Amino acid sequence: MMMKAAVMRAHGAPGVLQIEDMPIPQPGPDEALVRVKASGVSYHDVVERNGTYRADAHFPVVLGYEIAGVVEKIGERVTGVKIGDRVCCKVHHSCGRCRYCRNGMETACAKRRSVHGGYAEFVVLADEVLVKLPDAVDFASGCMIGPTIGVALNAVRDVAKVRLGDRVLVTGASGGLGLPSIELAKSAGATVIAHTRSEAKAQALRDIGADHVVVAGDRVDFSDQVMALTNGDGVEVVIDNVGSRVFTPCFKSLAMGGRYAFVGQLFKEQISINPARIFFRRAQLLGVGSVRRDQLEDAVRLVADGKVRCHVAAEMPLAEVAEAHARVEAGNVVGRIVLIPGEITP
């Protein structure tokens, strides 16, 4: 049996994503075949497509790691899900046996493999990456929970350890990681300063709960604005979803003993800092890596309970994948564009 998939055979403009007929993949013993109901288009997909992220992809490739759907078929060793279950997924498959998996660092698994293949009508996924989706969460919302709310939960709760009364600066605030970072930090009792490069997005950020919005373009030093908003103290926590282009103003915005959580890096530029500035500031520089299974389960529950929202910007047919990529690359989307495959019978 055949299915439709958006296949990429070279890096390039959105047009390199072409809808083709492909055989429906068959699950191995520890895998499930999932009928894709929704697949998110992230900026990570854009840089995978245009070659910014890395140029060593093995073509042809089907992108898409934000996946929600229904289990259609399972391998004989699958125990976590059954046919008919509604599911979403982790970003990476981890082995469960290496020293990192056994030390609560499954996201650093020595044998980890990235999930991909969501831009299709069906995808085969390891049992281990699948998490059940309650009926209260629709597929368009569910597909993005792991890479957005799950990673934000890891950053805000578990790495930066945001506490009641902290002041938190969130960069790339209107993006898939930024929006839930704002909501989760607010839930934790923090005062949130949201940074965005676009004035047009400022009101949307206030609407979801940001206490203050700082609008500043690339390489603009906005730290004086953050200092003014914090009585000259700076922020206890930075949740940085942008990376090198905002590092200097963010570091200058950090309070004494502040925690700087690195979550995203959208550009190739390096950062440069005199190490003395780190120890004079008593700063903690923290790397946030992806989302563990327990964090994804917690994130799904928070969504089902209405404690944090998924922001779906638009639902588009899979056939319009190139247009979806063009819109995400242009950068004027608040929330996720989600691809919806058609319905076929395997």
Ligand SMILES: [Zn+2]
């Ligand atoms: Zn492992």
